[in-house]
Structures are given as C-alpha cells and as structure tokens.
Amino acid sequence: MVARSPVVLLFTSILLIAPALDSATIQEQAPRPFDDRARDFDKDLRDQVETDAKWRTASDGYMQMQKITYRTKVGDLDIPAFVFQPLHLRGPKGHPAIVWVHENIRGHLYEHYIPFVREATSKGYVVIAPEYRGSIGYGKPFYDAIDYGGSEVDDVVTEVEVLKAKYPHVDPARVGIMGWSHGGMIALLSIFRSATLFKSAVAIVPVSNLFQRLAWKGVERQRQAIDPHNRYGGLPSERHDVYKDRSPLYNVDKLEIPLLVHVTRNDDDVNIEEDMQLVDALRARKPFLAETKVYDNPPGGHMFDRRVDPKTWQPENTREQRDSWNRVWTFLDWNLDPFHDVSGGVPSVLQR
Numbered sequence: 459m460v461a462r463s464p465v466v467l468l469f470t471s472i473l474l475i476a477p478a479l480d481s482a483t484i485q486e487q488a489p490r491p492f493d494d495r496a497r498d499f500d501k502d503l504r505d506q507v508e509t510d511a512k513w514r515t516a517s518d519g520y521m522q523m524q525k526i527t528y529r530t531k532v533g534d535l536d537i538p539a540f541v542f543q544p545l546h547l548r549g550p551k552g553h554p555a556i557v558w559v560h561e562n563i564r565g566h567l568y569e570h571y572i573p574f575v576r577e578a579t580s581k582g583y584v585v586i587a588p589e590y591r592g593s594i595g596y597g598k599p600f601y602d603a604i605d606y607g608g609s610e611v612d613d614v615v616t617e618v619e620v621l622k623a624k625y626p627h628v629d630p631a632r633v634g635i636m637g638w639s640h641g642g643m644i645a646l647l648s649i650f651r652s653a654t655l656f657k658s659a660v661a662i663v664p665v666s667n668l669f670q671r672l673a674w675k676g677v678e679r680q681r682q683a684i685d686p687h688n689r690y691g692g693l694p695s696e697r698h699d700v701y702k703d704r705s706p707l708y709n710v711d712k713l714e715i716p717l718l719v720h721v722t723r724n725d726d727d728v729n730i731e732e733d734m735q736l737v738d739a740l741r742a743r744k745p746f747l748a749e750t751k752v753y754d755n756p757p758g759g760h761m762f763d764r765r766v767d768p769k770t771w772q773p774e775n776t777r778e779q780r781d782s783w784n785r786v787w788t789f790l791d792w793n794l795d796p797f798h799d800v801s802g803g804v805p806s807v808l809q810r
Contacts, residue, residue: 506595549801559637582796607704
C-alpha cells in the first residue's frame with residue numbers, strides 16, 4: 459500500500475466535502491460580458507426630454523439655462539451642451555467659466571449635479587456641460603460614436619472656443635474644467651493635451667490607468683464597454699501606445715496648471731489601487747501644482763460627493779461631502795476668482 463501524505467488526504471477531503479458546482483453555477487459566478495444590444499434608444503430620447511425639463515425647472519429663480527449644440531473641432535459631430543449662467547450677467551470678460559464633465563462611459567448630465575451647478579452660478583461662474591460623444595439620450599449614431607479617451611476629449615476641449623465665440627461676458631483667461639470618474643479622466647486628458655486653454659482643473663475619483671483598469675475589471679468586458687468598435691486597434695498588449703496616451707497616469711509630466719484630485723479608499727468603481735498610482739505620481743513629480751486628498755471610507759464610496767435627495771435636490775451633507783466641496787470651491791475660487799468683475803460693472807445682454 460502506498461502511503462498518502464497529509465496534504466493529499468486534506469485535498470481529497472476538501473474535494474469530497476465541497477459541493478459540486480454545475481456549469482450553470484459556474485457561469486453565474488463568472489463575470490458576464492458587456493452586452494448593450496438590447497438598449498432602447500427611443501426610451502433614452504424620451505428620458506432625455508424629461509431630464510432637460512427637470513434642469514429647466516431646477517434653474518428657475520436660480521440661474522439662466524440654455525441647451526445648445528456646437529460642432530466639435532474633430533468636425534464629424536454636433537455636440538449638445540447645457541449652459542448655466544448667473545441671473546444677472548456682468549460685462550465683457552466679467553465671469554469665469556467651468557467646463558463641467560459628467561461621469562460614466564454611457565452617461566449624461568445627471569440631476570444630482572443640480573445643487574452644485576446652482577452654487578457655481580451663484581458665485582458668478584458660467585457653467586458649460588458637454589454631452590460628449592457616446593452620451594445617452596441623443597440617438598444610436600451619437601451613442602455609437604464613442605471614442606473613449608480619444609475624440610470625446612476634443613468634444614470637451616472645443617467648448618472653450620464656444621465660450622469665446624458666443625459668450626463675451628466669459629473671460630477666456632479664467633476657464634477651468636472639472637469632471638468625475640470617466641469625466642475626471644476626460645478633464646485630466648484635456649489639460650494634458652491642451653494645457654494653455656485652462657487656468658485650473660479638478661478631477662474627482664478619476665479613471666487614471668487603463669492597463670490597471672482592464673486587468674482589475676476583466677479585460678474583455680471592460681474593453682467591450684470602452685471600445686466596442688475597436689478604435690484602439692487591439693488589446694493593451696498589442697497597442698501599448700494607445701492605452702498609455704489615454705491613461706492620465708502616464709501623462710502626469712505634462713501638467714502645467716493647478717490641479718485638485720480627490721479619491722476614496724472605498725471606491726468600488728475606480729478602485730484605490732488604480733487611483734493611488736495617480737495620487738503618488740502627482741505628489742512625487744508635481745507637488746507645487748497638484749493638490750490631492752484621499753478619503754478613507756465616506757458614505758457612498760465612488761459617489762460620495764454627489765449624493766443628493768432626489769426630491770429636494772439638496773446634498774446629503776456628510777462630513778466628507780462637505781469637506782470635498784469646500785476644498786473644490788476654495789481651489790476654484792482662488793484660481794478663477796469668480797468675485798472679480800474685470801468688466802468694470804458694465805452689464806451684458808441677457809442670454810436666452
């Protein structure tokens with residue numbers, strides 16, 4: 459008789475005791491591939507009409523609201539955008555502006571931004587919020603035009619030219635950009651590629667390293683989500699240059715303007731293992747330009763700063779949410795100076 463080692467006996471016992479997993483159970487536990495074929499684009503269009511109406515209602519008595527379109531500098535699409543302005547406008551170059559970049563690979567300007575856009579306009583900011591290519595609510599061709607970290611960045615950067623051309627009361631020397639998650643990634647790529655257009659930038663829980671993200675989230679599922687039409691031309695192992703160019707982490711040395719970044723350790727979307735690489739790089743290589751804050755365990759995790767009551771549109775006002783927004787406004791107010799009217803008090807024409 460051949461003696462069995464204790465390790466083999468233990469392993470055999472585990473196999474005998476453990477419940478058998480049939481193929482259905484294994485399939486259920488495995489990550490499911492990203493599948494967007496059943497999307498109801500007509501419903502998206504109807505939902506966007508409701509969203510626009512909610513923003514108009516929320517603007518009444520607080521700020522002026524416009525919905526505009528502009529031609530992206532890439533030249534292939536008309537991009538919808540929201541524009542929010544103070545009720546009373548100053549003269550030429552009297553207001554700073556914020557380019558406000560929404561989150562999500564497939565998102566739009568969510569209503570949870572309402573109290574914060576109101577606060578921005580009350581301070582004197584003009585806010586322009588692009589519904590960049592790939593956003594929901596504008597039909598299938600627009601949705602299918604997604605170019606994650608590519609032309610979508612051009613869509614956003616083009617807004618600076620829109621402000622210069624159509625809003626003379628905006629000071630082109632005082633334009634900032636702010637984004638969340640995917641929008642935070644776009645904000646970072648915008649300032650790395652077009653630094654001279656912006657005075658300062660804010661990125662909250664930004665996507666920062668596509669190599670890490672695909673490895674952590676599942677290569678095939680994540681690639682289907684961000685690059686369904688293979689604009690990247692292959693996997694990270696095949697197209698190092700493309701993934702690096704679209705990962706803010708590898709562009710940190712291009713930072714030339716003040717930047718504020720907030721991340722959180724309990725983020726289950728942009729995991730701390732991804733974002734701490736960006737934070738560490740900024741602290742090490744751009745300590746005089748970048749301010750960073752790492753939150754430990756705020757309620758809401760990835761959404762900690764944007765949680766609001768959907769009935770009243772009031773923020774939850776957790777300690778971390780208050781702290782984050784206090785830091786954001788202090789940073790932006792210092793760099794963009796919304797209280798300074800360089801126009802000399804000459805009123806501008808009311809924008810409609």
